[in-house]
Amino acid sequence: MKIKDIMDPSPNLIRTYDTFEHLIKILDEVKYHVVFVVDKEDKLVGIVTEGDIIKVLIPKYVNVDESLVSIMNLDYFERKCIESKNLTINEIMTKTTCSVSEEESIIKAAALMVINRIHTLPVVRNKKVIGMVSRLSLIKQITKILAEH
Amino acid sequence: MVFWIATAIFIVSYGLIVSERLDKTKVALIGAGLMMVLKIISQHEAFYDEKYAIDYNVIFLLIGMMIIVNILSKTGVFQFLAIKSAKLAKGKPFLILMFFACITAILSALLDNVTTVLLLVPVTLFIADELEVDPFPFLISEVMAANIGGTATLIGDPPNIMIASKVQLTFMDFIYHMAPAVFFVFSFFLLTIKFVFGKKLHVKEETKQKILAINEYELIKDYRLLKKSIIVLGMVILGFIFHGALHYEPATIAITGAAVLLILSKEDPHHVLRELEWPTLFFFMGLFIIVGGIVKVGLISKLSEGMISLTKPTADDMFVTAITTLWFSAVSSAIVDNIPFVASMIPLVTDTAHAILPSGLDSRSVIHHSTLMPVWWSLALGACLGGNGTPVGASANVITLGLAEKAGYPISFKKFLVFAVPITIETIIISNIYIWLRYYAFIKY
Numbered sequence: 001m002k003i004k005d006i007m008d009p010s011p012n013l014i015r016t017y018d019t020f021e022h023l024i025k026i027l028d029e030v031k032y033h034v035v036f037v038v039d040k041e042d043k044l045v046g047i048v049t050e051g052d053i054i055k056v057l058i059p060k061y062v063n064v065d066e067s068l069v070s071i072m073n074l075d076y077f078e079r080k081c082i083e084s085k086n087l088t089i090n091e092i093m094t095k096t097t098c099s100v101s102e103e104e105s106i107i108k109a110a111a112l113m114v115i116n117r118i119h120t121l122p123v124v125r126n127k128k129v130i131g132m133v134s135r136l137s138l139i140k141q142i143t144k145i146l147a148e149h
Numbered sequence: 150m151v152f153w154i155a156t157a158i159f160i161v162s163y164g165l166i167v168s169e170r171l172d173k174t175k176v177a178l179i180g181a182g183l184m185m186v187l188k189i190i191s192q193h194e195a196f197y198d199e200k201y202a203i204d205y206n207v208i209f210l211l212i213g214m215m216i217i218v219n220i221l222s223k224t225g226v227f228q229f230l231a232i233k234s235a236k237l238a239k240g241k242p243f244l245i246l247m248f249f250a251c252i253t254a255i256l257s258a259l260l261d262n263v264t265t266v267l268l269l270v271p272v273t274l275f276i277a278d279e280l281e282v283d284p285f286p287f288l289i290s291e292v293m294a295a296n297i298g299g300t301a302t303l304i305g306d307p308p309n310i311m312i313a314s315k316v317q318l319t320f321m322d323f324i325y326h327m328a329p330a331v332f333f334v335f336s337f338f339l340l341t342i343k344f345v346f347g348k349k350l351h352v353k354e355e356t357k358q359k360i361l362a363i364n365e366y367e368l369i370k371d372y373r374l375l376k377k378s379i380i381v382l383g384m385v386i387l388g389f390i391f392h393g394a395l396h397y398e399p400a401t402i403a404i405t406g407a408a409v410l411l412i413l414s415k416e417d418p419h420h421v422l423r424e425l426e427w428p429t430l431f432f433f434m435g436l437f438i439i440v441g442g443i444v445k446v447g448l449i450s451k452l453s454e455g456m457i458s459l460t461k462p463t464a465d466d467m468f469v470t471a472i473t474t475l476w477f478s479a480v481s482s483a484i485v486d487n488i489p490f491v492a493s494m495i496p497l498v499t500d501t502a503h504a505i506l507p508s509g510l511d512s513r514s515v516i517h518h519s520t521l522m523p524v525w526w527s528l529a530l531g532a533c534l535g536g537n538g539t540p541v542g543a544s545a546n547v548i549t550l551g552l553a554e555k556a557g558y559p560i561s562f563k564k565f566l567v568f569a570v571p572i573t574i575e576t577i578i579i580s581n582i583y584i585w586l587r588y589y590a591f592i593k594y
Contacts, residue, residue: 059556061274061275062271064270065271067225068228068275070368071363071364073362
């Protein structure tokens, strides 16, 4: 079975120069909380997940000294949300071009998800994103196969 | 032939350490290995000889202090002190900067400056973030304060540990001779940062209130461990103060304190020992053997002849030698790691003294000679304070810049130099005046 048989043909896309605020608006409207990042020529350059978004709000010095979390002010979350409004996607995203093509087998998508510990994969044609596959779509396919046998 | 081989090993090792093309610990160990394999220095001499061997007093003093600081750092007391002082400063950014500089200097003098900045830099970034101000003035002041503070005591900075061990100086010798110099240097340093940053750091009243709202007691992770660590550290410092009178080497005090704290803390020694800076310790061991080799073949004696013809010391007056040593050490330590520099300078100064001072004196009387003492203090001041000059001049600088970059506040080489070079020159000028006033102008040592 090929990727194109199970893919969702309407992926969530955002451009590198869009803002954090714009990203949050998009996420509010879509069903998957993953957005693929494309450049000016619509080519895949990265991904923004829920993890990337939350990471924006956490100061990096916490990675060096975790104990500082316990003394952060109550309004810190709110302040960082407002401060981050104009950050560009380029500053937030995880750079990756890990993807599958529509003609490939769905086992490749499954393997890439397990190996790279990701939940959603972009489907590309000539480096341009044309769809996406998720773990959920794979599970649905398993259900379908077992029901038929 | 042996002379030239040893000289080549020394020069190539030094060059590789300076160029940072190879890890410095690897370079030191390979250099040491070659010195022994090529029989320039025998293994027995490298391990046990009084003149050429690894200085285990330095190694075990470092190990002891590393263990104590490692356990103490697990209590959260460093972070607690930083937040407490920020609250005492009532959230005023410039006052916080001054308090942080003072805490860094004191902790660096009593513990080691690398651990001090390692633990204080994240809290500093937190405070700057809460105050919504640029962290640069805080970070650069702390690095400088760490190197200045470490200069004050025997245990504060590795060059002092090395000089103290070879010259058989006590903790109180350093307090008596180095601490006053550091007091003046640090006072002028604080005035300078007030002049440079004083007017730039202002925040709104409500922002200051955020600092006052922090509960610093949340940072203490283990009160019982803190109590035990402070008692042991207090005893160790008392031990250092009296080690001269009690005829104990500083390493004996440090390693015993470390052992007592390991037992009292119930920490797993495997875990604590794994976290020690073994690469630094092996770097020291390798260097001692390399320097032992060049001392044995007579390279250092030749260099000391050069020093004598350049600075023309006499048995009564080594003023020019002291001042030349101060400035030469400062410039060298800003460019090169100050540990190999001091390791080579100690035998150089010793040889110079042997050549100049009356021949009937025993070895201890020569290195302790009143004419020579200001040269040792100049070496210590120059080597420790010179480390402030460039981002690679001292370990504390490298660690702070690395942490700042990791936390998203990169400090460029140029930005560091613009502030660091004038401050370093200022601190060396003050040290120069101190050496002149204290040992030459009015009072004879």
